Amino acid sequence: MTTTSTPTQKGGFRVGVQRFGTFLSGMVMPNIAAFIAWGLITALFIPTGWLPNEQIATLVNPTLFFLLPLLIANTGGRMIYDTRGGVVATIATMGVIASTMGTPVFDGGTPMFLGAMIVGPLAAWIMKQVDxxxxxxxxxxxxxxxxxxxxxxxxAILAIGAFFAIGPVISTITAWLESAVDWLVAAQLLPLASIFIEPGKVLFLNNAINHGVLTPIGTAQAQDAGKSVLFLLEANPGPGLGLLLAFAFFGLGSARATAPGAIVIQFLGGIHEIYFPYILAKPILLLSVIAGGAAGIATNVAFNSGLVSPASPGSIFAILAVTEKGSYVGVILSVILAAAVSFIISAIILRATRKRDIAAGNAGDLSAAIAQTEANKGKKSSVLGNIQHDGAAAGATATDEGLVATLERKPINKIVFACDAGMGSSAMGASVLRNKIKKAGIDGVDVTNKSIANLDGSEDLVITQRELTDRAKGKTPEATHLSVDNFMNSPKYDEVVELLRAEGH
Structure with missing residues (x-):
């Protein structure tokens, strides 16, 4: 029997936070290379660095106060109103930068990342309305x-207005946030941040906190102290490593088989999204990554260790590259202890539930949704359960006969894998499907990856991880949307290949 799929509105608050976080991420992530460049120059050439050089060190403050905020503002402005928006956003952001400088030279100023994130998009939007x-x-x-x-x-008007009205407010907010972080560290409460950060990562809600608060405040701390523990709250690969190691030793079925490969991608490649499906398949494992994250943070606090700039992606190589000169012991121990704690707790949970999972026929299945896992414990979800399509105009229907029957009325020429940043996990998924299509001898199909924010409506099929599908549908309601649990290993890719064959590609 064939039934027409209908638009769904679910997870409104969660989707709203995800959308806000994605927007912040869209401003910061394209410019992470500049943050890393600044961090490397700082780590190497300041008086306490590895290769002190007074001349080269003069690059540090101009990069921090001008280049980084202006890059963020320009990117945010372009997201709102293309090149014209980026130019006006950059001009306006000079107002908030100048308002904190004290004197024409660098005298006690505050890095205006938060100001750039607010003023840049706002200025571009105003320009758009004026035009x-x-x-x-x-x-x-x-x-x-x-x-x-x-x-x-x-x-010019917006720069002057930002100078007097917004700059001082942002400076005050930044000072409050820095004081709050200092208080949490002094009270030894910072490890509790893992209670919010680790679940937020799995639900893709972390970008608002990470790019809206942790990166700006961490950079301000690095300016003063030469390092910041905030850069490690999310980037530490230890909790994910411990979880995947536990699956490699004590997991079942496909979860155990895929865990070793996922370790390479997560720990060395820094793509943390790869371990999210393992948690979604057994949500109680959130306890292990929360405990592991808290152990890592506590270790860094105890050793007063930190990074000089954001580490993105969260690869062990990226982390070691921007570790502060005197923090290597603390940072390395934080990764090891986070992994150890996460591994022990995950192993206990997996061993304790092993017989029940085997008896229920749920041996390592990663294709079930978290809701279906909780409601139908032990049963595999249908591989078609996540196929959702907005807009009757596209004519997609959901059937019990598989993806080919579901989508056969909509030609597929452009397939896009979409995630928050448009790199990392979506790039891996696109590579997996591209290889399957190539092996099948299919031509004329473009398989790419991009961020959800950059979806433009030209896509025929959009593939996202389950938690991001609602946002992708909002950007491209006319496309067909396919949700997967694991970009690296989804049985739905084979159905897509069959669909393309049926279309005569």
């Missing part, structure tokens, strides 16, 4: 004159 006022009303030959002067005048 609408005379859209189509400018006489031929005067377009360039109006466009240039309107952007210049508005940019």
């Amino acid at each position: 609408k006022l005379w859209d189509g009303k400018i006489k031929a030959g005067f377009e360039m004159l109006v466009n240039n002067f309107s952007a210049g005048i508005l940019g």
